[in-house]
Amino acid sequence: MSEAGKRIIFHELLTPEETLSKVFSTVKVEPLGTEVVRIEESYGRVLARDVYSRIDVPPFDRATMDGFAVRAEDTFGADELNPVKLRVIGNIETGAEELPQVNSGEAVEIATGAPMPPGANAVVMVEYTKRSGDELVIYRSVTPGENVMSAGSDVMMGELILRKCTVIREREVGLLAAVGIDRVEVFRRPRVAIISTGNELVSPGRELGRGKIYDINTYTIAHAVRSMGAEPIIMGIVRDDINEMRDAVNKALSIGDLVLLSGGTSAGLADLTYKVLDEIGPPGIIIHGLKVKPGKPTVVAVSRDNKLVIGLPGYPSSALMIFNIIVKPILAKMLCTGIDEIRIKARLAIRADGAKGRRALYPVSLVDTGHGVVAYPLPAESGAISTLAFADGYIAIPETVEYLDSGDEVEVTLFTHQYMPANLYIIGSHDLGLDVLIPMLPGFVRARVINVGSMGGLYAVKRGEADVAGLHLVDEETGQYNVPYMVKYNVNNAVLIRGYFREQGLIVPRGNPKNIRGIEDLLRGDVRIVNRNKGAGTRFLLDIKLKEIANKMGVKFEELVRRINGYYYEVKTHTAVAAAVAQGKADAGVGIRAAAAMYGLDFIPLGWESYDFAIPIDRLEKDSVKAFLNMLRSSEFKNALSKLPGYRVPDDIGEVIWKGQ
Template identity: 90%
Template structure:
């Protein structure tokens, strides 16, 4: 922040509730006026006025069954042994205007929905009659009003049918149409300008240069704005230049009712947002940090013409969570509507730590086990884009809570309006083969993949959370894959299905500039590695190799890894390892050959491993699991898999190689 000359200090952190209270005290947030639109254009719009019916619905007495319109009293006493005889004098279809008068002893054939003729007060269902010419035999009596919907019985003239501030969706527009309303007065949509900040950002579709990333927040936030019924205005990307930022904000404030920025709000020397936002006042900045994690550097300002500007975090999942807890309530007031936030109860799959005096927000992926919903916390602060794809919603750990343990019940605020459970949960180690297999599954299958490492998958099967778990855990003593771990960790009531083989090795830059030849080179001072997360099978493999080296050197494993530059730099997938090497963040990492090939990197083989599938026995009859196993053994999948570099299919694929006793 060279133009400000000092680092931003967060003077007063507020809870989200305190922040909103301060915002609503500083500026009047209310609807922006109304407009008249046609009902066919009204989806998602908010009613500006109470709506009263101008007619009765239905506007006439109507039949609710096919049969015969009669005077109910003419049927009293009728039964199968003593039928009543009436004379049929006509027929009434839907939409007719001329109706016959029914007198004593007469009946009229009538269709469902047709108007009741004068004199008739009930309908005898056709099943209880027999007709012979104009003579009708009735074998069951009816009461007055039976099988008849009276005029105004649904909606009466002058009745309030929809209240002000109601969101119009399919049911509401049906009511409007039913009472003959073709134009409706609605709240004007707030126009929301969206700006992404940062020198590193590039718009999707353009070439991605070194050190650059694609702009994500513009599009996720724009859709979040649309989901609230507001109108996003995409302003584009602003660089870390104070004059460019001033110009962009000035244009945004001139054309919109609310401005949302993302990025550029952390307390670093390069951040200009705070200086520019404060210049927009008075009052300028009114909220200078939130007591939440992630989201602490959130900033809210009010311009001199009383328009709000909200600075959101740069990480996409963090920006979306802060949008939900800060921007949604603001837009709700501008739209005269409630916050349509759906929450579900779940229990935590793994421990989630609090934030020591701040409210901790965790995106979570939900798993419907059939015996309740389980929430898997996902990374919020790492900038992981996959979090957006896999997160169903988020949980909040209160400021006063140190941590929530596995099994604790939590409330999940959904990112969408409803929770659609998957019917195939694959939890375990990341694998490109699954990326090939899953799109081949039948259309009825909604698969959810959660990458938590091989050990995480093993425990997910043991706890009954996973349908399928991909494992590649090597036993140090025997060199055998996966089976020893099923036994060691007592994964009862489960089977291990043979999967396929993958080639593991050292992923290095093209041309091998550091002249790396083996795992021993990872100990060199000039080599920086990228490692896999704890519990990952690849981490087990690397640690096994390192323990062998430590044994040869006569030192402890713990002392050896302290000498490895980057050993604690962890990522969750093979492709993330390759990406880190490709981007120059590391000189080497252990991963599969296919990931190296994706990034055009060189590869030093360490050996082949077995990637197998643990499945609970009680899930083997589940339709989605059957489909998974059927595709696993199919020639279509085998041929596609072997087109990936470093993959091969064993003869016993899909066979049970271990079963719990």
């Protein structure tokens, strides 16, 4: 076997903390020099030195109210019954440079923000006065300094206003402007070279060939770099060729202060990253795997001129999580900033398993129930792109913990700096009809869809986590959809709303090359299937059909499914089933006709099903739920839905078909 083809063995796995400690002890990570920028170009930049004020702010005593500048002593004792009369000697507007002297018995009309005239020490608000010509009648006394901001009361000359390593944003630049500073010295932005590796990658915008996928990590990582205040340099896609990879890494090292690779770091035959990165030293590779899941194959190397190269996982959500726990602290030191992470408490919606001696990282989608936040774990290693769209952040299960159960409290590290709760949580079975309906909702509705299958949606409604749950659960005994499950699982806090009908069937490649005619053909040795996740209504349907076949054959259901190639290959959406068939990963899968049509695949009908909506009774008056139901019943949605292949609109769509007791 060639050297490039050897499999990588992970000899020593380190925790994230051990990894960072080793990085910082091997390489001096610090800011990379300074530059001077104009304040209008300083957003997100980091101050390289302390900033002191050169003036007082405000630079003069000024009025904080419209009224009359007076000597406070002249107003003592004034009230409605005993007003004081003063003589008005002038008027002062903002920006005035010539100011009259105020003597005893005199007053000057003054605008908010205008400089106080010499001799005056207070401002009487205009509503407590009455003026007739030059005579001013005052009905309320003032104390010295009332309605006046003194010079230097905000910032004094020589005062430290911003410290070194402060990130300049809208508030900081306002302070700089207030003291007259138009240029500041800031740390140079680290230049981060980004390389994506893999023969399967294609840049967005180009035609996607068979077996190819679009490059995602280049763009997600580049934005993550920007969010830290660093400058991404996109190097493009590198194929699984050792010479091409070597050239790309060397070029990246020549122009970047830090190099990030994604993909090509696992122990596969095509993974050449380790050989190339070991060549850039000494010392070369210093970290050979992390004690985390996902992210075990993360690699860190140091070049001969002490530049860091970090190899991230290929899956987008995994790459972002490793970026957060490894790359962010490194960039923070290069920028002289802290890590601006927001963490919130939540409780788990469903069980999340640990990783047996490794730290398990789970992206999660958050649901604000009004009584606390619930975290739904999402697939991290499946390569599901939707994980990126639906994940609000991630949780970490310690190496020593076997699992966290539903209801356990967790700490969620947010991917963004702000958590914006949705006001319509749709949790349940995946459906293309919802993809049509949601964009039609009014602008005030912020919908979040979490695909956990019909049973997951049913439980989410029962626990009060979902506003709406899409269900298509067929009862094995009666053949009735959804109502038997509302009864069986005592979902008495909810109503079931009539949705619409969808056609289910076998999705197969165009032309049906394996000549599949029905469920029985899934038992053939030359047929690979893709299945839906446990709890999905489609999985229920397939299992019912398989149980009928098992009974006819006189074998146990468990024995029958073991004979099906791919039965345990699970995906979470109908479109994922169609995608697996289109990409040649499976020869068949059960799904809806619309998903097959979307990918130009053939479809073998199995029958029509009811896709209905369970809604907690106490959410029916919620404005976003009302908007959902109004749109469900609207002619606009009915017309749009009827255009989807394999969908039918019933006459009673949007009506209550069952109510809890």
